[in-house]
Amino acid sequence: MKFDKYSLKARIIPAFFSIIIPIMIFNNFYISEELYKFMDNVLFAKFVSNISMFLICLYYLSEAGRFISKNIFEKIYFKDEMYMPTTNYLLFQNTKYSSSFKKRIHNKVLSDFGIKLLSSKKEILDENEARRKIVETMALIRKKLRKNAFLVQHNIEYGAMRNTIGGSVLGALFSIFNIIFFKFYFESNLAVYISISTLIIYLLFIIFSKVIVNFYGNNYAKIIYREY
16 A cells, blocks of 8 residues: 555544544454454464554545545635635735735736736625635646645645544544443443543544644645745
8 A cells, every 4th residue: 555745644644643543442452352262373363453454444544534624624614715724815805915915926827827816806896706716726826836845745734634633523433432332331441541531632633623724724825825
């Protein structure tokens, strides 16, 4: 299984942290012990069972976390990129950058892609159209800068935190399951304590999700405009 730099750091590692750990807790405290009853004569049985579960779950759960982060959190906070920092910063009504800087960006976009972004007057009349044009333009700018090292790094950072938040939803559910299971069905105080700890961590990521995605989204927006 081969992963590029973005997939490894922004998808696989967040999935391991937020989803795989609760599954490994369940596997370590319950499944592995049950397997030993039937496979105690097989060398490295516990090791093989752990690795097998990890490999099977890794890719699909990373995609599940990404799906939740993009289709729930990102849609709620940014409304399909319409309100992402990269979109907001280029609106004339936004005060992050000066009007002269925005006009330079407008001129460069027109020169590079043949797209004429809305003027300040037209933006007032139809803000949604202004946002749509910026979103379309940003896709082209990202493609143009796809090999830029600074942008790639910040894209990885944003993607990693966003996907960790999405994965934390699943991680929290798995942790709750572990707490109930190891409290009432297969008693293990250590497993319960560990699962409570993971649940608290995942809930913190969910509670502060807006702050996190805004922080890393703003950093990404600053870099993409600076490098462009």
